[in-house]
Amino acid sequence: MFEYEKYIRKNKFPLVWCSGCGDGIVLKALLRAIDSIGLEKENVCMVSGIGCSSRLTGYVDCNTLHTTHGRAITFATGIKMAKPELNVIVITGDGDATAIGGNHYIHAARRNIDLTVIIFNNFIYGMTGGQVSPTTPVGMLASTAPFGNMENTFNISGLAQAAGASFVARGTVYHTVMLEKLIKKAILKNGFSVVEVLSPCPTAFGRRNKSGTIIDMMNEQKDNCVTSARAERMSERELEGKTVIGELVNIDRPECSKQYRKLIERCRSGL
Amino acid sequence: MNVIRVMTGNEACAEGALAAGLSFFAGYPITPSSEIAEELAELLPCAEGVFIQMEDELASIGAVIGASLTGAKAMTATSGPGFSLMQENIGYAIMAEVPCVIVNVMRGGPSTGLPTLPSQGDVMQARWGTHGDHQIIALAPYSVIEIFDLTIRAFNLAEKYRTPVILLLDEILAHVSEKVVLSDTAVRVIIDRIIPQEAPEAYLPYRYTQNLIPPMAPFGSGYRYHVTGLAHDETGFPTNDPVEIEKLLFRLQDKIIRNRDDIVQVEEFLLEDAEIGIISYGSSARSCRHAIRQLRAQGVRVGMLRLITIWPFANVKVEKWTKNIGKWYVVEMNMGQIAREVEAAAHGDATIFGIRQINGEPINPEFICQKIKDGLNV
Ligand SMILES: Cc1ncc(C[n+]2csc(CCOP(=O)(O)OP(=O)(O)O)c2C)c(N)n1
Numbered sequence A: 001m002f003e004y005e006k007y008i009r010k011n012k013f014p015l016v017w018c019s020g021c022g023d024g025i026v027l028k029a030l031l032r033a034i035d036s037i038g039l040e041k042e043n044v045c046m047v048s049g050i051g052c053s054s055r056l057t058g059y060v061d062c063n064t065l066h067t068t069h070g071r072a073i074t075f076a077t078g079i080k081m082a083k084p085e086l087n088v089i090v091i092t093g094d095g096d097a098t099a100i101g102g103n104h105y106i107h108a109a110r111r112n113i114d115l116t117v118i119i120f121n122n123f124i125y126g127m128t129g130g131q132v133s134p135t136t137p138v139g140m141l142a143s144t145a146p147f148g149n150m151e152n153t154f155n156i157s158g159l160a161q162a163a164g165a166s167f168v169a170r171g172t173v174y175h176t177v178m179l180e181k182l183i184k185k186a187i188l189k190n191g192f193s194v195v196e197v198l199s200p201c202p203t204a205f206g207r208r209n210k211s212g213t214i215i216d217m218m219n220e221q222k223d224n225c226v227t228s229a230r231a232e233r234m235s236e237r238e239l240e241g242k243t244v245i246g247e248l249v250n251i252d253r254p255e256c257s258k259q260y261r262k263l264i265e266r267c268r269s270g271l
Numbered sequence B: 001m002n003v004i005r006v007m008t009g010n011e012a013c014a015e016g017a018l019a020a021g022l023s024f025f026a027g028y029p030i031t032p033s034s035e036i037a038e039e040l041a042e043l044l045p046c047a048e049g050v051f052i053q054m055e056d057e058l059a060s061i062g063a064v065i066g067a068s069l070t071g072a073k074a075m076t077a078t079s080g081p082g083f084s085l086m087q088e089n090i091g092y093a094i095m096a097e098v099p100c101v102i103v104n105v106m107r108g109g110p111s112t113g114l115p116t117l118p119s120q121g122d123v124m125q126a127r128w129g130t131h132g133d134h135q136i137i138a139l140a141p142y143s144v145i146e147i148f149d150l151t152i153r154a155f156n157l158a159e160k161y162r163t164p165v166i167l168l169l170d171e172i173l174a175h176v177s178e179k180v181v182l183s184d185t186a187v188r189v190i191i192d193r194i195i196p197q198e199a200p201e202a203y204l205p206y207r208y209t210q211n212l213i214p215p216m217a218p219f220g221s222g223y224r225y226h227v228t229g230l231a232h233d234e235t236g237f238p239t240n241d242p243v244e245i246e247k248l249l250f251r252l253q254d255k256i257i258r259n260r261d262d263i264v265q266v267e268e269f270l271l272e273d274a275e276i277g278i279i280s281y282g283s284s285a286r287s288c289r290h291a292i293r294q295l296r297a298q299g300v301r302v303g304m305l306r307l308i309t310i311w312p313f314a315n316v317k318v319e320k321w322t323k324n325i326g327k328w329y330v331v332e333m334n335m336g337q338i339a340r341e342v343e344a345a346a347h348g349d350a351t352i353f354g355i356r357q358i359n360g361e362p363i364n365p366e367f368i369c370q371k372i373k374d375g376l377n378v
């Protein structure tokens, strides 16, 4: 039996999340991943922005920092550069990371700084009541898109890949075993790592879009997702309307905080 | 051993920061502050510190706060447009009590305004730029050596009171070269934040201590705690309890207000026998000194109360001196931002006039002399 209590601040329960929210499942997968790596809580720093998903940091017994909307990656960058021995994990939503914080997201990927960014993609602004997000699918309803979203969407993972991230993966709250593995790999990867987690929001997204219960929303994940391994053997036509999950990018590039330590060494030896 | 050097204001700021123990700088280039970043890009790695150029000023202040939470002494430097972008997270640093130094080399505004020309137009933004009720500390040096000294002092105040401190320079001070005598490092006072002595289990990150400033544990030192910009109780976790909210907001206020005497500095220049007083600060105060010498040579007894600390405002000193001297000129490169504060502090005891210029030209001593002499004839 996995002991969650070792990692949570139980006195901060109950969680702020609605019943049926996917975010709690991601929390569990994250804690299991941390445990299976054997990270010391003292050496883990979790940094979040603002949003439902970003409230996660309050519940984990480690160094936790709940910052401002969109800026979690910037605070995390300061922490990692100043104290590279910390394992810095960023918890953020689709709006937090790719709307208001989009610039920081792509620049952190470009720098390839060793952060693990877990993006809770619920395709909507949950905390503020269901406004449209850069990931809301075209045609879907949001409180600020009452006639259906007309704008094109961001591919969160593709964005990180294009900007230079070392590790990119997509998971869901239905595929929990895979999710834990992906998060584990992301934490272990030396470089900028992203795990985009499709985490349904039955309240702000589901209700308005008649997506049914959380069970229905998770069943849709089951039916709609194909693993990246399988996707490789599928044609473009077969992949239409499908969501590819699993590991998407895994490459080695020089990492920012380590490169900087090398510079300090160079200055010290007077070269 | 004293060291004699010739340096610009921006260089003095960078070196003062290093003397204070700076170990982290994040910034985004902007005239007229960029030389501070350029200087530190070169000096910091050799001092085993970190320099990073971020993607914008929102990121710069975020990185500075993050670094400070690990125990680093951290700073950023910018000018008007960048200072505007930093405001939200300056409020965060106030709320979460994270020490840091923000240098704003003022240039003409609003908007892109006058990138290469001086101004003192951000004095009120330094006071009220971020939303909500809060206190802020802002310092305004007026010479290159004072930039060096006040940069150290800015760090000391930030560390002592766990709060962001704003250092207001302007384009003139940033780029002027002056001979400076740097005092012996042995006599320099450097203050570091208080860290907790209790065991991690007993640590309350926002405890109400007698001096109102809770000890601060660096991230990664075994104290696991939560930091948020939401209103929080002593444990650091969010609260909606009106009693706890009020306790927090008053403590944040009181830790600065009750220590006014320690924070507020002014220079009283030839005031004892003065019939006319000047209040000024920053580079405008340099012109005032020249004007005062010229006027005194002509038999007009003028003196100056120079504000070294801008915020909190030097109410007590202004109140005292406006009781003694009936006629005052507030000299500043803006539309009267500090003049209004002076009027409020004087409670009608003195007549307050403004000498202002906002056209990008420094206020020259002749202009000040003329205005004061014109006033003599009425
Ligand atoms: C500067 C700023 N603008 C707007 C807000 C209001 N706000 C809070 S959370 C949020 C959106 C959150 O959406 P997302 O990041 O997708 O997270 P979720 O709540 O869906 O997990 C917004 C707009 C804010 N807190 N700060």
Ligand code: SF4
Pocket (backbone or CB within 6 Å): A016, A017, A018, A020, A021, A022, A023, A052, A053, A122, A126, A127, A200, A201, A202, A203, A204, A205
């Ligand atoms: S509004 Fe949506 S994202 Fe927020 S807690 Fe509820 S279900 Fe989760």
